[in-house]
Amino acid sequence: MDSDASIHPFIAVRGVTKTYGGVRALSDVSLELAAGELHALCGENGAGKSTLIKVLSGVITPDAGEVLVSGRPLRLGSVAESEAARIAVIHQEVVVFPHLDVRDNVFAGREPRQCGGLLLDRGRMRRETEALLARLGERFDVMQPVGELPLAQRQMVGIARALSHRCRLLIMDEPTASLSQRETEVLFRIIRQLKSEGVCILYVSHRLEEVFALADRVTVLRDGGHVGTWPIAEMDPPRLVRAMVGRELLPTDAPGAAPRQFGGIVLDVRNLSRRGAFEDVTLQVRAGEIVGMAGLVGAGRSEVAETVFGINPPDRGSVSVAGNPVPPGSVQAAMERGLALVPEDRQHQGLILPMTVGENLTLAILRRLARCGVRSPRRERETAARLMSELLVKAAGADVPAFTLSGGNQQKLVLGKWLAANPRVLILDEPTRGVDVGAKAEIYRLIRDLAGRGLGTLLISSDLPELLLNCDRILIMRGGRISGELARAEATPEKVLELALPLEVAS
């Protein structure tokens, strides 16, 4: 390697900014990577890591900023351009073509050709794929459809694909998430080998021990902003966690702060298990209590919520509401016993966007509002008007389509739709994702109001301040199990994160 490469960064990200519908996903992020460097990228869920990866790989176009590769600007927003600059990504969810065989997956889009570019060079595809897999210490049939391989081998196919580029920047997003110990060691060996060949690696991981084992430098993002970049020698795990979390909490406005009195148990979940999603989850929520659920993406929180609500049947365990057992796997039974779920993806699961505000609000209780089985428009109007004023929904009226509302007001509609049914237990999955600060505060007020009226609430959120501000108790999930519980008084961001991260931070 010439000395130039070590002085000039190989990749320079300058002032990259990306906004999604008013929410800053990345704001003015700058970053430099030298050839042969392993640069770790850390941050909480939603800190902007994925957005940055998408910018570098050409999947999205940033609103502002530039990326220089060896000093030359990269045309942003084109996967082909990023590939041509030999930037490869190994995605968190293993992205493959399940119906195609291994060699087709490795070479999709860049197939070696023969006969003047007309035909595929199948022999070469096979030989090179086998060679790549051999380099990874793997041997399996390259003629097999990838969909029939176990997850870890699919991951290896993804890595082989990146290697086949002879990439110069390799972005790895949680690459060890689905690998066993042995496979992880193989991966680390390959990573070190690639580094020695001058490949620069941007490594995203929640597993801090990996970051400390592999990285030369570490960059922390928080809420889309660049917190800092440090040589790994100047960092230690507690400091890193503080950098990831370290924001001021929202000001706590009084009502929730004092310890409150709760009623009897309204939601009782015992030993709930669903294979491949979560194991042995036991939890209780009392009337008037707000119980938080923290954990990383993929820890199994949403899956627990969906199973409790009857969307998926559990393999084992029971759910009861106010002492009445809920038959497994039936949403209707769950609703009849007083459960309500506000799902994470409100546009797809919570609202019927082309229908009006009023229609959405009364959708869950149409039968109750009807007279002798015939809809009663008057009662529907009255109910909608009452809910709208209670929830402070900002809309031109009850008869405008739901898609005309802002994200925060749409979320209030989803809440209102379930409140109309007078539930005893409300499960909220990421209720303020993509919602602006003002609407957030109103939603928090609403959640606490409802708890004050005796509703038991299970609040799933990746937003730590949100949990710390609103919850009486926080359960933390890790890898499909409940890894700990913190009472309001003892909960701190560091403690929550420590229980949520895959391995002991302190070690």
Added chain:
Amino acid sequence: MTKQLQTWLSRRETGVALILACTMAGAGLANPAFLSAGNLRDMLVQCVPGIIVGCGLTLVIVTGEIDISVGSLMGLLAAAIGLLTSSQHAGLPVAAGVALTLLLGALVGLVNGVLVTVGRVPSIIVTLGMLTALRGATELLMGGTWITALPDGLRFLGTGSVLGIRVSLWTAAAAVAVTACLVRYTPLGRRIYAVGSNPQAARLAGLSPNRVRLFAFAFTGFLVGVATVVSVPQMSVIESGVGIGLELFVVTAVVVGGTSISGGRGTVWGTLLGVLLLGSVRTVLIFLNLGERATYWERAIQGGFILAAVLLDHVTRRRRAACAATA
């Protein structure tokens, strides 16, 4: 070795081939005339439009789309080739007429593709519209009459033989061979499967799903043209009802042949077997001397086949998903 045997046995093509063999053998036992060379040839010739169009439709369905306008397109192209070459109309040389017809076919396919990709209209709606519109256009062009006085050169494409085998059969064989090679040996062919298998991954891999879909639609339109010029001139006149019901026949054959209606999986060989199976059922029904009722039976059986095939597809997919989850 046993594993290979197992995968071979579990393939849809094997199953369809077995049912086909049973149908043929049963019919042959009941009436030996069924297996006579003449009858088999007639059966194959009848299958030609299904085979040729099926090659294109397989690719469309593998990308996760559908084209139900192929029957009406064949009607339009039949009118076109007739009006272009008949001595009572334009009277162009046969080669020019054929070339223009193929071009028109590809063009209509391309329009389908543009509406689906650029217009973002679901392909079932686009081609449903085309199904009606093209049939209407055909009726307008023909003005309620038949086209007669087809030139000998054109008639030869429908009825002539080369080396003792019908031109239309040679053409069908060529269509199958070209499509099978395209799928297997060209980058484009692999991309068709990639796009159908996982469109999101295709975009992340820098492929252009839209370009691939455009090709599949245009190729299908072109093949409808090919099927038209070798099947329509089997008759000495062309009427406006050519190709009615072809789309149902071909979609059924493709799905019965193992192509997944949700994309990503399917082979040209499976489609070929599917067409032959449906074709042999049609011929068997004629042999049963059911008269008018043969058509009704054919529709009922065809419908039963498509439902069974889609159901089977769902069941296997779910079982595979379950296997992958536990692996």
